[in-house]
Amino acid sequence: MAVTIKDVAKRANVATSTVSRVIQDSPKISEATKARVRKEMKALGYEPNYSAQSLANRVTQSIGIIMPESDVAIFQNPFFPESLRGISEWVNEHNYTLSIVTGKTSDELLSRVRLMSRTGRVDGYIVLYSKQKDSIVEYLHQEKIPYTVIGKPQQFVSETTHVDNDNYQAAKDVVTYLTGLNHQRIAYVGGDHEQIVNIERLRGYQDALREAGLPLPKEYVVREPFNLEDMRTLLQATPPPTAMIVSDDLVAMAVQKMLSQLGVSMPEQLSMVSFNNLMLAELMNPPLTSVDIDIFTLGYQAAKSLIEKIEDPKELTKHIIVPHRIVERESSQVL
Amino acid sequence: MAVTIKDVAKRANVATSTVSRVIQDSPKISEATKARVRKEMKALGYEPNYSAQSLANRVTQSIGIIMPESDVAIFQNPFFPESLRGISEWVNEHNYTLSIVTGKTSDELLSRVRLMSRTGRVDGYIVLYSKQKDSIVEYLHQEKIPYTVIGKPQQFVSETTHVDNDNYQAAKDVVTYLTGLNHQRIAYVGGDHEQIVNIERLRGYQDALREAGLPLPKEYVVREPFNLEDMRTLLQATPPPTAMIVSDDLVAMAVQKMLSQLGVSMPEQLSMVSFNNLMLAELMNPPLTSVDIDIFTLGYQAAKSLIEKIEDPKELTKHIIVPHRIVERESSQVL
DNA sequence: CTGAAAGCGCTTACAG
DNA sequence: CTGAAAGCGCTTACAG
Numbered sequence: 286m287a288v289t290i291k292d293v294a295k296r297a298n299v300a301t302s303t304v305s306r307v308i309q310d311s312p313k314i315s316e317a318t319k320a321r322v323r324k325e326m327k328a329l330g331y332e333p334n335y336s337a338q339s340l341a342n343r344v345t346q347s348i349g350i351i352m353p354e355s356d357v358a359i360f361q362n363p364f365f366p367e368s369l370r371g372i373s374e375w376v377n378e379h380n381y382t383l384s385i386v387t388g389k390t391s392d393e394l395l396s397r398v399r400l401m402s403r404t405g406r407v408d409g410y411i412v413l414y415s416k417q418k419d420s421i422v423e424y425l426h427q428e429k430i431p432y433t434v435i436g437k438p439q440q441f442v443s444e445t446t447h448v449d450n451d452n453y454q455a456a457k458d459v460v461t462y463l464t465g466l467n468h469q470r471i472a473y474v475g476g477d478h479e480q481i482v483n484i485e486r487l488r489g490y491q492d493a494l495r496e497a498g499l500p501l502p503k504e505y506v507v508r509e510p511f512n513l514e515d516m517r518t519l520l521q522a523t524p525p526p527t528a529m530i531v532s533d534d535l536v537a538m539a540v541q542k543m544l545s546q547l548g549v550s551m552p553e554q555l556s557m558v559s560f561n562n563l564m565l566a567e568l569m570n571p572p573l574t575s576v577d578i579d580i581f582t583l584g585y586q587a588a589k590s591l592i593e594k595i596e597d598p599k600e601l602t603k604h605i606i607v608p609h610r611i612v613e614r615e616s617s618q619v620l
Numbered sequence: 621m622a623v624t625i626k627d628v629a630k631r632a633n634v635a636t637s638t639v640s641r642v643i644q645d646s647p648k649i650s651e652a653t654k655a656r657v658r659k660e661m662k663a664l665g666y667e668p669n670y671s672a673q674s675l676a677n678r679v680t681q682s683i684g685i686i687m688p689e690s691d692v693a694i695f696q697n698p699f700f701p702e703s704l705r706g707i708s709e710w711v712n713e714h715n716y717t718l719s720i721v722t723g724k725t726s727d728e729l730l731s732r733v734r735l736m737s738r739t740g741r742v743d744g745y746i747v748l749y750s751k752q753k754d755s756i757v758e759y760l761h762q763e764k765i766p767y768t769v770i771g772k773p774q775q776f777v778s779e780t781t782h783v784d785n786d787n788y789q790a791a792k793d794v795v796t797y798l799t800g801l802n803h804q805r806i807a808y809v810g811g812d813h814e815q816i817v818n819i820e821r822l823r824g825y826q827d828a829l830r831e832a833g834l835p836l837p838k839e840y841v842v843r844e845p846f847n848l849e850d851m852r853t854l855l856q857a858t859p860p861p862t863a864m865i866v867s868d869d870l871v872a873m874a875v876q877k878m879l880s881q882l883g884v885s886m887p888e889q890l891s892m893v894s895f896n897n898l899m900l901a902e903l904m905n906p907p908l909t910s911v912d913i914d915i916f917t918l919g920y921q922a923a924k925s926l927i928e929k930i931e932d933p934k935e936l937t938k939h940i941i942v943p944h945r946i947v948e949r950e951s952s953q954v955l
Numbered sequence: 956c957t958g959a960a961a962g963c964g965c966t967t968a969c970a971g
Numbered sequence: 972c973t974g975a976a977a978g979c980g981c982t983t984a985c986a987g
Contacts, residue, residue, distance in 0.1 A: 289965085290964065291964080300973065300974045300975070301964090302967075302975080305965065305967085306966090315973090333964080333965070335680075335739040336671050336672075337963070337965035337966090338965055339670075339671035339965090340669070340981085342965085363695075363696045363698070366695040366698075369720070370722070377721070377723070382719045385720065386712070387709070387712060400667065403667035404669060404670040405669050406717055535900075542905040545905055568873045570881075624981085625981065635957065637958060637959080637960095638958075639981095640981065641956095641982090643982095653956080669981065671979085672982090675963050675980080675982095676963055676980080676983085677963085677982070678963075956987105958985105959985095959987105961983090962982085962983090963981085964979105966977100966979085968978105969974105969976090970976105971972105971974090
């Protein structure tokens with residue numbers, strides 16, 4: 286049996302209530318008895334029981350991380366572990382615990398979230414994705430359970446604390462960067478257009494092109510899923526692109542493979558800039574110019590603001606923008 | 621305030637102890653009253669409070685995942701999320717919860733593990749790495765806290781349930797596969813030789829070569845960290861290798877980049893086989909032949925055996941070997 | 956088959 | 972500044 290508050294109380298010759306107050310460092314207790322009690326806690330190796338504290342306090346010091354519906358591809362995208370690393374950093378430092386919620390379907394996910402909340406296992410959630418109409422977000426909102434979103438929420442926007450990049454501006458910045466290298470014909474190859482982040486990036490690209498008065502033929506935008514034929518069509522557009530923006534490093538890897546199959550060399554014939562700056566951007570051949578969106582910080586800030594909200598419900602809604610920066614490597618060059 | 625066992629008891633006209641027994645589906649309760657109580661539970665939307673259950677039962681239904689000391693590179697290696705996906709699958713289906721433990725140093729990690737155990741936050745751990753002398757494993761062992769290891773444990777081996785591939789055999793199989801393609805000169809480029817998995821793979825390679833009577837000049841083994849010069853030296857060995865085994869897909873990506881810088885084309889001049897079969901193996905150009913080690917199952921089985929151990933301490937120690945298979949793609953071809 | 960009561964290990968008004 | 976007592980929401984021997 287582990288040592289309890291009673292054992293400490295007995296050895297320190299005080300009531301358990303006093304020990305409890307020492308644990309909380311209550312100002313009501315004299316320094317003298319605090320010191321005595323602490324000595325005994327140390328001597329006995331006492332740690333307060335988590336379940337008992339949770340039961341008495343009605344908080345769990347635990348947060349849930351809601352993953353998108355489980356899919357190999359999503360898990361293999363390093364976005365997830367890197368944001369988790371950021372979340373974990375903050376959470377661990379503040380003695381919270383982190384629970385991952387996964388599910389094969391959104392119904393399964395919802396029922397797990399509901400169960401965890403109703404059984405009082407977590408105090409709040411970080412939602413690691415954002416989509417148009419999400420029954421989980423609706424549930425959290427309705428039950429007034431604290432949550433923060435990584436990405437741009439699609440529902441209850443003004444009431445939802447979220448952490449995101451300015452993906453629209455990032456795409457514009459990439460266009461500016463490329464025009465600075467004298468590129469005038471810039472194409473965009475994008476990932477899943479269900480995801481808000483991709484929609485934003487595409488929009489930023491389109492607006493930047495328009496504002497710069499650059500040509501934007503239909504063929505310049507290629508969406509996933511695409512194949513070798515689509516890529517060939519893109520390269521044969523009139524005028525043909527000299528640069529290409531790709532929505533994600535993993536997609537960039539797929540695109541590059543097609544380019545080399547089509548005999549197009551990078552960056553000599555085509556410059557490429559991508560997003561996310563994953564480790565593999567550096568490993569690619571040539572190394573990829575990519576927009577670093579600081580995924581770690583997205584996670585870190587999401588955890589921070591969630592826990593602030595949990596500990597003080599009056600905390601205001603926040604929209605936190607994590608800065609991006611273009612990391613220049615060899616896949617892009619002056620025209 | 622959430623609905624409690626008392627509310628249910630009152631509405632169903634029974635004692636709280638009866639409700640509790642219904643929750644546990646105790647055979648002592650008649651089907652008639654079970655039905656009545658369940659109806660009320662449903663009507664009220666009752667779910668048992670997790671903290672109260674934990675406190676009364678002295679179990680948490682929660683397991684900890686101990687990560688290696690936090691490092692960007694490790695988190696960006698898809699091994700981690702994919703094993704987590706496997707763990708998560710089992711854990712969620714069995715109504716357990718999963719807590720990730722990270723730390724920047726092994727001391728930090730240890731103190732967090734100790735804290736989580738002493739405060740009763742988890743029932744056991746999955747250790748996601750294995751190293752020679754590990755203070756965390758020593759602590760868990762000494763305190764008789766249930767844990768399972770993914771990989772090959774280095775301490776208390778016969779008492780430690782673990783899930784692993786037969787990495788030694790896998791490397792041998794790769795040699796056999798390559799000799800089947802008529803390759804006789806096979807080099808090995810390896811990752812971090814601190815990690816057991818890499819040591820095993822290297823050993824399997826060496827033994828297989830020896831058994832097949834194939835040449836094994838010193839230059840054939842290149843260890844991390846290596847640079848372009850090391851690669852050049854390898855390619856100039858006498859006789860020069862016609863095939864190369866690489867310890868990991870990410871390393872393979874780095875190697876391939878160097879090869880192309882040295883003007884060596886794959887697979888025409890050099891066949892390559894790697895390990896892990898990450899998503900990027902398929903995305904590489906050419907697609908990489910890689911040994912699929914079924915990382916998902918490593919995680920799934922680790923969770924399964926840990927929870928079995930937690931729920932029945934008499935459960936015997938198990939060593940579980942997850943099968944591997946070579947996934948042939950275009951980076952390797954007949955000589 | 957069911958209930959009353961004690962207990963799990965904490966916290967916190969209340970009283971002094 | 973400190974203590975006795977009730978309470979958080981469950982479980983489980985014990986009695987019937």
